[in-house]
Amino acid sequence: MVKPVLVLNGPNLNLLGVREPEIYGTTTLEDVRSACTTRAESLGLSVDFHQSNHEGELVDLIQRSKTDNSGIVINAAAYTHTSVAIMDALKMCGIPIVEVHLSNIYQREPFRHHSYVSSVANGVICGFGSKGYELALEAMEQIINA
């Protein structure tokens, strides 16, 4: 049986819609949650949707996903560029991982060009705004049902 896909959001993404809307858009995280739920249902999947500003809490959720989830869609936000702990946890979970970013991180400051998450992800979707989460779920469905 396919378990829910963990959709995990890192720091400051709780402020989506009001935080730098010229970069991240005006869609709120609640809008993203609802779009993910609807898209997942149409793909025959379900989602566990979380956001945390705390690295350790994100690590806990990733560790739990080994038994509780069939895949992870992750926007680790700023931790993408800094967190060996999140990379190590992802490496251990043994389920497919799709990395997502709202902005095209490669068009931005050089410190955003390196992602620890990419080194352990099946693939990366960035630059398509909040639509990227739905694209990530489509990719996840293809991986799970391949």
Ligand code: DQA
């Ligand atoms: C982000 C890009 C990161 O560099 C940044 O720190 C974020 C959001 C994105 O979705 O575009 O918080 O992950």
